[in-house]
Amino acid sequence: MKHKIGIPRALLYHKYHFFWEEFLRSLGQEVVVSPETNREIIGRGVNLAVDESCLSVKIYLGHVDYLKDKVDFVFIPRVVSLYKKENLCVKFMALNDIVRNTFDGIKILEYTTHVPTFRYDFIGLFGVGWQLTHNPFLVLRAIARAKKTQRQQLKRLLLEQEMRLKGSDKNLKILIVAHPYTTYDSFLGIPITSFLEKQGVELVFADLADEKETRELSKNISTDLYWTYNKELVGALEKYRKEVAGVIFIMTFPCGPDSLVIDLCQNKVNDLPIVVITLDELQGEAGLKTRLESFVDILKIRNERGVH
Numbered sequence: 001m002k003h004k005i006g007i008p009r010a011l012l013y014h015k016y017h018f019f020w021e022e023f024l025r026s027l028g029q030e031v032v033v034s035p036e037t038n039r040e041i042i043g044r045g046v047n048l049a050v051d052e053s054c055l056s057v058k059i060y061l062g063h064v065d066y067l068k069d070k071v072d073f074v075f076i077p078r079v080v081s082l083y084k085k086e087n088l089c090v091k092f093m094a095l096n097d098i099v100r101n102t103f104d105g106i107k108i109l110e111y112t113t114h115v116p117t118f119r120y121d122f123i124g125l126f127g128v129g130w131q132l133t134h135n136p137f138l139v140l141r142a143i144a145r146a147k148k149t150q151r152q153q154l155k156r157l158l159l160e161q162e163m164r165l166k167g168s169d170k171n172l173k174i175l176i177v178a179h180p181y182t183t184y185d186s187f188l189g190i191p192i193t194s195f196l197e198k199q200g201v202e203l204v205f206a207d208l209a210d211e212k213e214t215r216e217l218s219k220n221i222s223t224d225l226y227w228t229y230n231k232e233l234v235g236a237l238e239k240y241r242k243e244v245a246g247v248i249f250i251m252t253f254p255c256g257p258d259s260l261v262i263d264l265c266q267n268k269v270n271d272l273p274i275v276v277i278t279l280d281e282l283q284g285e286a287g288l289k290t291r292l293e294s295f296v297d298i299l300k301i302r303n304e305r306g307v308h
């Protein structure tokens with residue numbers, strides 16, 4: 001049976017959307033993705049979330065609010081851990097409960113990935129597929145297609161980035177270190193990256209680097225990082241630090257894991273200019289642009305003087 005399944009365009013959507021959309025479509029479902037984040041969606045999220053919540057979760061709730069009456073289910077995977085002895089931020093563990101407690105009677109389609117308890121992706125996805133189709137062959141095919149699509153798309157994006165890095169010696173290169181849900185959100189990261197591109201800067205994105213490689217490289221900065229996604233970003237900083245002129249960390253307020261990890265990186269990486277941009281729902285564009293412009297100017301001056 002065909003259902004309308006909503007996916008909020010927020011948080012892990014930006015990391016796994018190729019996978020999730022292919023999986024659900026291969027099961028014959030109609031996928032409805034909420035629109036790009038805008039002021040109205042943020043307003044909805046801010047009204048619904050507790051004040052202490054990070055801006056990324058507020059935005060997520062705004063997207064769920066947009067979708068909830070337009071679809072049969074809202075798709076909310078619960079990702080607790082992807083590796084043993086590591087976790088994700090607690091917000092991902094609790095996401096389905098946060099949504100359930102925020103919206104009365106909302107219908108959620110969910111599964112849990114928690115590696116130490118042997119709840120791997122496959123088992124969770126199979127459960128979702130079974131719930132929707134009762135056809136094990138269709139589910140197995142959907143999982144295989146989704147994995148292949150995700151792999152191919154990530155490989156393509158990484159290849160494009162590596163080509164850009166090799167091909168453009170003239171442009172100033174800056175590494176953007178941020179979670180994909182910050183980098184690719186139209187309210188959070190996109191105004192920053194488009195502004196930098198207009199300044200003629202070549203951007204390198206930490207989240208595109210190969211996961212296996214970055215996990216290994218992160219050990220050069222810290223051997224006991226606890227949050228998987230932060231570990232990958234730190235490893236990407238290590239991978240690209242010799243190829244870029246500066247680094248921009250972008251975080252949303254108030255993010256515990258990012259504050260700690262950015263502090264750690266600032267202490268350990270002394271050979272590169274770093275700027276930290278913290279975004280909240282009240283951010284003004286003018287101040288942000290001035291900071292970015294000044295940072296780019298500093299990098300240009302260093303470049304002209306041959307400081308590397």
Ligand code: SF4
Nearest residue numbers: 054056089091255256
């Ligand atoms: S890592 Fe930070 S920004 Fe991301 S969900 Fe957790 S608290 Fe929010």
